[in-house]
Amino acid sequence: MATLFDYLQWRGDLEFSQDGLNEVDSLIFSNLAYLRLDGIVSTEITDSPIPLAQIAEHFSKTDPTHPDSSNYYYPEKINKLLRETANTKRFKEVHLLAYMNRLDYKCSNQFSAVVFTLGNDHSYIAFRGTDNSIAGWKENFLMSFTEEVLAQKQAVSYVNHIANQLDGTFYLGGHSKGGNLAVYAGANVKPEVQDRILKIFSNDGPGFLASVVESEGYKKISHKVKSIIPKS
Template sequence: MANLLDYLDWRGDLTLAQAPFNEVDNLILSELSYLDFGGIVPPPGEKGGVPLHQAAEAFFRRYGEAENIDMGVLVPSDIPVMLRRMAACPRFRDMELHCFADWLDNEQAEQFAALTVDTGDGRLYMAFRGTDDTLAGWKEDLHMACMPQVPAQAMAVQYTRQAAKQLPRRKLRLGGHSKGGNLAVYAAVFCTAAVQRRIERIWSNDGPGFHHDLRELPAHRKVADRIMSIVPSSSVVGMLLEHEEDYEVVESSQRGLWQHDGFSWEVLGDHFVRLGSVDRQSRLYDKALHSWVRQMPMEQRERFVEGLFSVLTASGAQTLTDLKEDRLKSAGAMVRAMKDMDKDTRDALFYAVGLLLRTNAQAALEDWQQEGEKKRNAKKKEKRQ
C-alpha cells in the first residue's frame, strides 16, 4: 500500500488549485517541522519567507545527501527524502517557509520547534514539531501527566499569536505529529479570540491528550468542530491522557508502537485508509495506563518522572542516540541510579515496565486465540462442504 513518499510521486504534480489541501498534505507538513531549518528560514519576528525548494537546497548543502542524514532513534529517516521529493514537485516546491523556531533546554526539560508554511492557497499551515531524539523532549512529554501546562504548550500559544500577527489576513491551519498534535490543539484553544476566528482546521496526528480535560473548557468548545484527530489502529501515544473522543483510525503497515511512524500510514488517493476502530492492543494500553495514572497521586507522578530520567541520563546521555551508541556505559549507570532512588519510585518504574509487558502479552494471547478460532471455524466450514 502507498505511503507519504508514494503520494508525493503520484500526486505531487497536482497543485492546490487542481486538488485542494487534504489530510495527507497535513501530515507531510507536520513531518517537515522535524528538520532543522535554523539559519535557513527566518525566525519569528523577521520578515520574509523562503520558497521550499530553496530551503531544501540550503538544507542539503549543510547536511549532505538525504539518505545519509541521521534523524535519531525514533524520528523517521524518510523525512529528508520527503523534503527532496517535495522540492521537486509542483504541489509543494513553491510554498514559502516562515517563522522557524527551535528551542531546547536540557536542564529545564524544554523542547519546542515550529514552522509556518504559506501554502499558496490563501492559507497558512503552522506545523508543530513532535518529540525528537532529545531526552529533554521526552521528559517534557511525561510532565504532561503532572502539570496543567508544560513549557512547550505555553510556547505554542505564544508562537501562534506571533506568527498570526506577523502574517495577517489569512486563514490558519494548525497541526503536528505526536507531541506536535497536542501543541496544535492547545494553541488553538488558548490563543486569542481574533486568532481563533481565523483557524480553519486543527490536526492532531497521533498526538497525546492532556493532563486535564480540555473538552470541558468553553474555549475548546469554540474550536471542537475544527479538530481532526487521527490515530493508527494500534495507537499508544494518541491514546495517552485525556484525549479527543472523536478520532479517525487509519491503517498502518507497521505493528504496535511502531505505527506511530507517520510514514507507515497507508494512503489511498488524497486520504488515509480508514478502519472502524483502534485494535484491542490499543484499547488495552488505554485502559491500563489511564487506570494507573489516575490512581497515582500527583506528587508520586512527579517523583516517577524525575526518577525515570535520572536513570536515563545517569551516563551523561542527552539523546536516545547517545543511549543506543554506548549501551554498556548507559546500562551500568542506570543500574547504579536505580539503587540510589527511593523504594516507591523504583517500584513505580518496575510497575510501569511490567504493565506494558503484561498488556502486550495479553494482546498477543488474544490475537493467538482469535487466530485459532478462525482456523477452527474454517475447518468446520470445509467439513460441511
C-alpha cells in the same frame, strides 16, 4: 499500503488552489517540521520566507545521517520526503518562515515550530514532536499529568504572534507531541485568532487533562480538530 511518496506521485501535480489541503498534506508538513532549520529559515516573521526547493537544495549538500541535518530518528527518510515534495507542482511554491527552536534542559523544555505558506492567504503552522533529548522526553512525560507545560504555553504565544503578523487563515498541525501542541494552541489563542483557524490536525498526538477538554476555548474549536491515530 500506499505511502506519502505514492501520494506525491498521485496528487503532486495539483496546486493547493486546485485541490485544498487535506490530511495527507498535513502529515507531510508534520514530518517536515522535524527538519533542523537553524541558520536556514529566519526566526523573524518579517524576513523573507525561504522556498521549500531552496531548503531541499541545502540538505542535498549535507550528510543526511549527521545529527545536525535533520531529526534524530529517520533523517534519511525525511530528507527523501523533502526532496520529492519540493519537486512537485503542489509543494514547489510553498515557503517557510518564522522557524522557532527552543531546547532548555533546566526547564525540561523542547519546542519547535515553523510556518508553511500555501498561497491564497492560507498557511500551515507545524509543531515538531518530541526529539531524543532528555528535556524533550521529560516534558513529554510531564504532559501526562501537568495542566500546562512550557511547550504548550509557547505554542499559544507562537500562534498569536504569527496571526498578528500574517493575514489570512491557518491550519495547525503536528505529529505526536506536535499534534498536542497544535490542539492546545487552538484552544487557547485569542478568540479572534480561533476564528481564523480552518482546521487542526493531531497526528497520533496524546490527549489532555479534563480541565483542557472542558474549557470554553477547547469547546469552541473542537469541531475543527481532526485526530488521526494509525492502525496497529
